[in-house]
Structures are given as C-alpha cells and as structure tokens.
Amino acid sequence: MSRRVFPALDLRAGRVDLSHGAGGRAMAQLIGQLFHPAFDNEWLRRGNDQAAFDVDGGRMVMTTDGYVISPLFFPGGDIGSLAVHGTINDIAMAGASPRYLSASFILEEGFPLAELERIVRSMGEAARAAGTVVVTGDTKVVERGKADGVFICTTGIGVVPQGIEISVERVRPGDQIILSGSLGDHGVAVMSRRHDLQFETDIVSDSAPLHELVRDIVAAGGPAVHAMRDPTRGGLAATLNEIAQQAGAGMRIREAAIPVKPAVAAACELLGLDPLCVANEGKLVAFVARAAAAGVLGAMRAHPLGQDAAIIGEVVADAQRFVQMTTDFGGERMVDWLAGEQLPRIC
C-alpha cells in the first residue's frame, strides 16, 4: 500500500486514539509504521494473522506472560525489553533455547506515540540481541482510564534438545542450590522511580535474557542439573518455597552466602523490605546434584551474567517442606513466602 493512502504517523507529538485499535486504516498504519520496522522479519513481512515456522528436533516449550509494570521506563530497562527477557527466561528455565515470540499490546487512549515507539524499538532490540524474533502480534486500544499506558503480553516458543529433562520433580535432598548473582536489583530499581517512593540510587534493573547462561549450565552439568527457576515476583523466598512445596523437600540456606549489593541492602533497609522477597529479572537459581555443583558453579562464574554465582545452600529431607536459613548473626529462621503484596506491578 502506498504512502499516499497512509500518511506518516506523527511519532513526535501524536497519541494513541481509539481508531488505532479499530481494525481500520489507522491500525494498519500503526502496525506498518511503528511495529513492523521495530520487529522486522520474514514472518511479519508476510502480513498474515499467524506465523508458520519449522522447528528442529527436540521437544517444544511454550510460555506466556503479561507485563503491567509501573513505571514503564526504569533504570536498566523498560516494559518492552522486560516483556522479551521475562518470557525468554521462562523458556530458558526448562533448558530450552528460545526461538519465536508473539506480542500483544493493550494501549490506553491518549498514550504518546513517541513513548510507544521507544518501547517497541527496545523490545525489537532485546529480541534480536537474544536471537529471537517476534513473529506475530495484536493491538487493542481501550478508553482513557481503562488501562495504564501500555500492557504487553508475550508468548514464547523454544526447543529443548533431546535428552534434557529439567523439571522441579527431579529436585531431591542433597541437591546444591546455586544462585546466579545478587538479589533485589530489579525491584529496588523500579521502586526508586515510583511516584510515591522516589529515592536516589545507582542501582539498575538486572533485566537480561538468561538462555546463554542456561546453555553453559546444561553443558557443564548435563543430567545433574535437576531444576532451574528465575526468582521474579516474590523473590528468592517465593521461588524456594514454591520448589520446596512442589518437590516435597525442605531447604537449608546460609544468609552469608547470598550476594546482595550494598546499595540494594541499604534501600531495602530504608523501605523495610527483605532482599530475599524483592523481584529479580536477570537471575536464576539452579538445583544441581552435589557431585556436579562445583563444575556448574565454575561455568556460571565464567559467564558475565553469572560472575557472582554462589552455592547458597542445599535441599534437605523435610516432610514439612520448610525453607530455613542460618542468619549472618548465627541464629536460625524460616524464610517464608511474602504475605500480601510487597509492591504491586513490579513486572
């Protein structure tokens, strides 16, 4: 279709209006001039309502996630890059390599097109950097006040090579718990920019795609890598409790072994938060058979996203499935799920 029919979008001062979601020319214009250039690939270029692609040998992995983070832009990322990283990481935790993504946008009437373009470009860059493509998408617009700027839903598909079985039911007593790096960076970075909380900090979100780190972990540990998970909402505390419940075992961890940046610790102190409960978007926790733990730890530390990796504890037999921690101070305490909501809309 020619430029004459679809004049250029005003990406400097224009705003989303209801016609951008109505299925008519305005929507085609938004897709053609804003989304396609950012995500450009052969599947999108075909212009179908779906993407057909081949997958090579192995099992397919599929995941989906909605992103409603506030604010949309935060130190170290934005809702666009987060929507790519979060979904890639959910795929990667199965030991899979991520391949294809879909992106569904729910836009609020009045949202500035310049900000939308920034978000979509950031999303396209994040996808390309991770070797994935956004092959299909959708756009809806809701009236002013019915959403908060932009919500994004991404679905991802990846492939696990034959012979790799990484799943929580393989976790057993004796497994070493390896954390890939420092806790709480994402949550603190986002909180520092909230209207009601603003404070000065140099901390940036750890939002990053973890599939390459996972590839190195699997290469080093093979079948000894029993399970992996990324401690996002609810932080490490929620992740360990989830896995303890699902695996039917307890966990013993050591506070002194858990890396937390001083600035994150200070912000948590100020806000009355526990770094163990604060969200991460670029960390993983791996459960590895004892004999292979040192090798996996070495492989993690050799990767830039795992250079602060540490063995923080181990899985123990415990019918009550408690997560317990030896404090820095020398006492024992539970590490519990967070009750209620520490901070809404962190991802």
Add this chain to the structure above:
Amino acid sequence: MKHTLEYRDGRIARQLAARIAAETAGDGAGYRFMEFCGGHTHAISRYGLEDLLPPSVRLIHGPGCPVCVLPVARIDTAIRLVERSGITLCTYGDLMRVPGSRGVSLLRAKAGGADVRMIYSALDAIATARAEPQRQVVLFAIGFETTTPPTALAVRLAAELGLKNFTVFCNHVLTPAAIQNILESPDLREFGRVRLDGFIGPAHVSTVIGSEPYTFFAEEFAKPVVIAGFEPLDVLQAVLMLIRQVNDGRHEVENQYGRAVRLEGNEGAKRDVAQVFELRKTFEWRGLGQVPYSALRLKERYGEFDAERRFALSDAPAREVPGCQCGAVLRGVKTPLDCRLFGTACTPETPMGSCMVSPEGACSAYWTYKRFRASPPRETAA
C-alpha cells in the same frame, strides 16, 4: 548502611552470647524479660536471637505493636466511616488487613467500593486533601510516641492551610501507661501466671520521650529497664545488661541505645505533640482492656480536625473472633503456639487477629521466622 551492619556482626554476637552463658550459669530460677516493642520481637525472630541465649533466659513478647493493640471497635468505626459517601480514608498499609468484628477489613471495604487509600506518611493525607477538595479526607492515625509528632505536624499544617476537608481519626497511644498496666495486671500481681524480671525498653519511642519516664516503674515495681536499639546486637547487649542488674539485685533504668536516646528525649517533638494533643481519660487496648490516660486526642483548639467530632463518631461494642488469643499473647500470658487458630485458621494470608497482621506482631513473627520450632508440625504436609 555501614553503621547498621556494625550492629549485626555475628562474631561480636558470639562473644556476647558466651558472656551471657557465663553470667547466667549459677541461677536456677532463670530470667524472664519482656521486650515491650514489636520492633524487638521482629529482630529477635528475624535474626534467630534465641538460638544464642541459654535456655534459662526467656524473652516474652509485649504489646508494643500499634496495629496489634488497636481494638476491633476502632476498626469497625473506621469502616463505618469510610462507607459513608464522600469520605476518603488514608491509612498505613498494615492496618488495611486487620479484620473487624464482622470479619470485614479495610481492604475488603475497599474492594467493595469504599475509598481507602494506602499512604506512607501523614503528609500524603494532607496532599490528598489539597488535591481533592470535594472529598472529606480522614487520616487514620495510629502508633506510639514515635508516630505522634508527624500527625501533630500534619494537623498544624492543615490549620495553617485552612483545610476544611482534612481530619484525623486519632488512635495514638502511650507506652508508659501500657507498661504500668502490665505491671499492675492480675496476671502478674495476683495469679503469678507471668513472672517478669525486667523490660527491654523501646528504641524509637524512647528517642522521643527519653529514658526518664521509665524510672517510675523501675523504682515502684522494682524491675530493671534497659532501653535498647532494634539491631540484633543491641538486643543481646540489653539482655546481658538486664541479667547483670538481676544478678546484682539492682533495678535501674539503663540506656543501651545511647547513640539515639537522651534522658529528656526530643524536646521539640514533645512540644509539637503537646501543642496539638491532650490525654484521653481512658482508651481501650486490645488485650489490656481500658487503660486510663493511655491515649491522645486532639485538643479543643484543633477540634475541627478531629474526625470523631466532625463526623460524630462513637465506637459500637465489638466482637473478637472466637478462639483468637491475641489478647493473652499481647499480655505475655500465652505464646502464639498456645492458640488453636495459629497456623490453621489464622495465617498471614488469612489473619483472624491483629497479631498475625503486623510484621511486628508476635504471631506474624512466629509464623514468618520461627514456625520450624513448633512441635508437633502444624503445617499440613499433604
């Protein structure tokens, strides 16, 4: 942060623990100290301090948790108020989850359409009142002496700005009155159900009121008081100081928290409070019942900012959840593990009583940090 970490040094903790073990070696009767404040309860649980104390030293949790001691009737009154049209209630987060007598919390009322807003400071409520002049904005003010000065400042600011749509639902309470009530309680004096050998005195409260108000108890009731900071080493050192007082037969007010607490407290804050507030003749505390001269209300001069006056509020008789032992836990007569609801019907997700709501509450601290000590197992291991 560096100065905070200094008070969490595990090496010094072990040295202090060794000294405590050595100095308690000979005493058959043991030592029973009440930490008044929820802040101390939280630190003790979070850092696993009891693992560092010999079995002869027992810490008993006191009522110093503002959310915990607020009676159900006040929650009910707040809910009835915010269900009126045109009212916006600004409240601190914890308070939203405390169940009222019909099991309805402010959080439930909010989900049902009431305009309840979570704030971080009293000044947020002023900002709301200024931004939305068409709404009557009520600040749900609670807390001990530490949170009273900010409320006083908010009231004075509202007066200066001439705000006609800002009021305070005042629930500020006083620490010394509560300590005296515990010391005079039948549990202690007549029944001997609770034996207390001394108090770990409040940290933040004492920065405002100073250490002087405690001298009365120390003398009158012959109980040592050691004011302590909220860091784990502060608590351990205070325990050692209390043990030494007991061993020496002394009952003095000592100040472990000298880096922040002075004899006379914070004169400026005390002046601000005195300007705006006056004593209530009596006020109900959950667990303690009516405690004379234990709470504050706005002075006549600031009466137009008093929500109880402006909206003619009065508390209706309220009902505690049957079986809830918050009252006994707050008096130190029972521990959370003595409550049948603990960990079954009552958890932080489904609190039946206030002590499970606030992180400073004894039940919440037990559940969050200490329930692995419970025996037999209380969590279903399905």
